[in-house]
Amino acid sequence: MSRSIDTFSLDSTSWIKVRGKLIRVSDQSDQIPDQRDMDSQVVTIDQFASAMASIQEVIAGLCQRIDG
16 A cells, blocks of 8 residues: 655645645644644644555565565
């Protein structure tokens, strides 16, 4: 299972694709605390979870090679 996170910019807006969903990422410095902050935190958590899953897959693959 391979997970990828793609990031790109369009004009002054940055976007990130997580699990097939396109999410707008905005500069935190110009926002007041509201739902957008929560959305950004969810993206960060999703990125972390995806990175951890990828690391676990690599470690599992290495263990199989060592044992195998």
